[in-house]
């Protein structure tokens with residue numbers, strides 16, 4: 036009998052720690068260049084637009100739209116086997132074009148999901164150390 040495997044956990048390092056610490060407090064923050072104001076995600080050592088090292092994390096609305104999605108049937112992602120099939124969604128935050136976060140939705144919502152559909156962030160407390168920002172459909 037197959038055993039249920041744990042889902043992989045994000046790597047939390049010096050670069051990503053502010054993102055995850057804010058998530059623990061149910062706040063969504065994104066690294067932003069203090070020189071040109073460009074949002075960088077995932078966080079980077081220097082700004083992707085202007086190469087400045089003057090970077091800080093700033094709160095964002097948590098609102099966005101579905102830029103793309105796929106239906107996952109393959110059981111090759113550790114820890115997600117019990118949830119198959121499910122939807123992978125690519126969320127474009129409203130603060131900046133192509134500022135993307137990845138999330139997932141239950142396959143039962145397939146009929147409500149469309150490109151350009153609106154979503155908002157919510158926070159899933161996994162355990163005492165980890166909270167995941169996730170997205171849900173809004174009307």
Ligand SMILES: [Zn+2]
Pocket residue numbers: 068069070071072073082083084085086087
């Ligand atoms: Zn910049």
